[in-house]
Amino acid sequence: MPPFRWFVLAAATLMALAAAAPAQAWSPDVAALQVALRANHVYTGAIDGVAGPRTKGATRRFQRRRGLRADGVAGARTRRALGRRGRPPLGSRTMRVGHEGWDVAGLQFLLARRGFTSGPIDGGFGPRTGGALRRYQSSRGLAADGVAGRSTLAALRDRDRRARPRRPSGGNARGPVKFLRPVRGPQGDGFGPRWGRMHTGIDFPVPHGTRVGAAGRGTTTFAGYNSGGYGNLVIVRHRGGFETWYAHLASVTSWPGERVRGGTRIGLVGSTGRSTGPHLHFEVREAGRPIDPQPRLLGASASVIAGPVPSGLECTGARDRRPPPPTASPATAQLPAC
Numbered sequence: 105m106p107p108f109r110w111f112v113l114a115a116a117t118l119m120a121l122a123a124a125a126p127a128q129a130w131s132p133d134v135a136a137l138q139v140a141l142r143a144n145h146v147y148t149g150a151i152d153g154v155a156g157p158r159t160k161g162a163t164r165r166f167q168r169r170r171g172l173r174a175d176g177v178a179g180a181r182t183r184r185a186l187g188r189r190g191r192p193p194l195g196s197r198t199m200r201v202g203h204e205g206w207d208v209a210g211l212q213f214l215l216a217r218r219g220f221t222s223g224p225i226d227g228g229f230g231p232r233t234g235g236a237l238r239r240y241q242s243s244r245g246l247a248a249d250g251v252a253g254r255s256t257l258a259a260l261r262d263r264d265r266r267a268r269p270r271r272p273s274g275g276n277a278r279g280p281v282k283f284l285r286p287v288r289g290p291q292g293d294g295f296g297p298r299w300g301r302m303h304t305g306i307d308f309p310v311p312h313g314t315r316v317g318a319a320g321r322g323t324t325t326f327a328g329y330n331s332g333g334y335g336n337l338v339i340v341r342h343r344g345g346f347e348t349w350y351a352h353l354a355s356v357t358s359w360p361g362e363r364v365r366g367g368t369r370i371g372l373v374g375s376t377g378r379s380t381g382p383h384l385h386f387e388v389r390e391a392g393r394p395i396d397p398q399p400r401l402l403g404a405s406a407s408v409i410a411g412p413v414p415s416g417l418e419c420t421g422a423r424d425r426r427p428p429p430p431t432a433s434p435a436t437a438q439l440p441a442c
């Protein structure tokens with residue numbers, strides 16, 4: 105496609121984006137813009153695809169530097185000024201190893217959102233991006249050719265739409281803080297003493313690979329391995345000094361700095377860390393201390409199963425009655441008894 109048509113397409117895409125995107129929505133185009141702004145040393149925030157104040161401010165800085173009208177909107181002229189990083193638009197060509205630019209950054213962002221990380225989101229289609237793409241394609245039953253054409257992109261974007269949260273949550277801005285259930289499925293052991301130990305959260309005995317959604321609006325502050333027993337762990341910070349912890353994940357699909365809403369996928373259920381079988385260990389912390397999540401769970405009784413929890417699904421832990429100290433680092437915080 106000739107460059108002129110790229111720019112027309114780009115302008116149309118971005119004008120639609122500016123007009124229609126609600127403040128909290130993310131998009132691969134915004135992620136691509138963030139990558140380009142970062143490369144121009146005007147943006148140091150997260151590549152989260154959210155057109156927030158930092159992204160708009162960085163766009164204005166870039167525009168001022170280039171003598172463009174500093175309106176904070178990445179229109180056609182701004183994209184042209186971004187050079188090879190500002191083009192071509194996502195979907196305008198079949199992407200493959202060796203390509204670079206706006207569309208590749210968008211592709212890498214979409215892959216990362218699905219949990220197929222390709223290294224840094226930098227707009228360069230190298231072997232790692234190719235590998236992540238092939239893994240994604242085979243997971244979706246597509247031809248694993250490592251080439252991002254129309255059908256692969258459609259699948260990535262389609263899933264993108266469906267993965268968007270439909271239910272508002274985390275309570276409204278002033279009301280009491282409430283949380284959604286992080287997984288669909290039965291609830292096992294609750295918070296409190298168990299076998300003479302302190303259980304600091306709620307267990308959900310659901311199958312390996314079950315999608316885990318953020319329990320409410322917030323920002324991911326930790327996404328990685330915890331050596332204290334939690335295994336692969338995601339921590340989301342919410343308003344009011346609350347945090348939610350999601351432990352033993354098979355894989356982590358969120359990243360520090362990601363802004364999440366209720367239902368945003370943050371990982372998949374697993375059995376990493378001190379755990380004897382697949383389940384989600386879910387904690388709510390207030391001012392750093394684990395509290396009983398139950399009173400703050402929305403639809404609290406909806407999916408509680410009566411009767412015993414299947415055996416072999418509980419965590420194992422050190423015999424420690426004390427909850428972890430609030431100052432513990434997320435990477436090493438000890439799981440007293442899961």
Ligand SMILES: [Zn+2]
Pocket residue numbers: 303305306307384385386419441442
């Ligand atoms: Zn547990």
